[in-house]
Amino acid sequence: MTLSDRLSERVRSGDPVALATVIEGEGVGNHLLIIPGEDSDGSLGHPDLDRVVHRDGLAELEAGRSGIRTYGPEGQTTPEDLEGTPTVRVFVESWAPPPQMWIFGAVDFTAALARVAKILGYRVLVCDAREIFATGRRFPMADEVRVTWPSPVFDERGETLGPRDAVCILTHDPKFDVPAVQGALATRVGYIGVMGSRTTHERRLERLAEAGITSNEELERLMSPIGLDLGARTPEETAISICAEIIANRTGRTASRLRSGSGPIHP
């Protein structure tokens, strides 16, 4: 099995893998394949360089990042060690598993949101405690539909959520909202959005306070009411508004019109 066979197998199955390639310096075109929990495959030209790049590649993979790193020919990384030595530039490309979106509440908005999330490359989980609503037939675009309360899902795999992932709570029902918010706040998830009017939002804050969620730090993490102010009315428009907010959150941008701004569009 060649290096690229192993790479494409991992990329196709959505399992994490990184490929390091020497792009400048000694050994241009050498490759090292990095798979979490396995020995690396291939070589960049020196065992010490391989060891250091393997370590750094795992960190890049964890963050879902790709980019260039500079080393000495034997994997040196500190500026003092690099001084006066020829350097090797290595491009580390990461294929991380797709980000996750968990949608709580099997309502009209859910189908539209799941569709838009799929376009953006999310693995989508739909969860609702009501068996007649949470069916694969109603949400064929979802990767998984679960009939359960939120807490078991968070207990089971809340730790798989990270900064690239999103939790969207669309139920409007405090019985379901509050445990879902509690569950989400206990994870490292990057985006937590909760649907509802401003009145619903105020009431929800009271219920959350009763459940012991009062710190500003926690409440600041909640995007509630969910979404950007696009004037969205239909489920589809609302889905765009929610996903647009998720993107703006990740990039730290203001989501105003490009026309109103100045400076580079892709900083």
Next chain:
Amino acid sequence: MKELLDDLDRWRTAGTRVALARVVDVEGSGPRGPGAAMAVSLEGEVVGSVSGGCVEGAVVTEALSLLHGERKPGIVTFGYSDDEAFAVGLTCGGTIRLFIEEFNW
């Protein structure tokens, strides 16, 4: 590169030589980030893209000259901010660097 895998497999099975170009760095404004990739077969068949269509034509030229042994694998820069940059640039004003190699590994 995921979207290239089927074509790369097909070319490998057919014994066709292929050059692979991947974006490794973007400075300033640039439409596609690191990892955007395209592949060019010796017959001139092209899959994938590395920008919004600004530099693809020039990448094909570089890829074919690699496969013909007229250049070595390495970095190609497109943009206006670099003295060694090719005449072809990105309309958005950014600079992108690609790594071009033969896909034979």
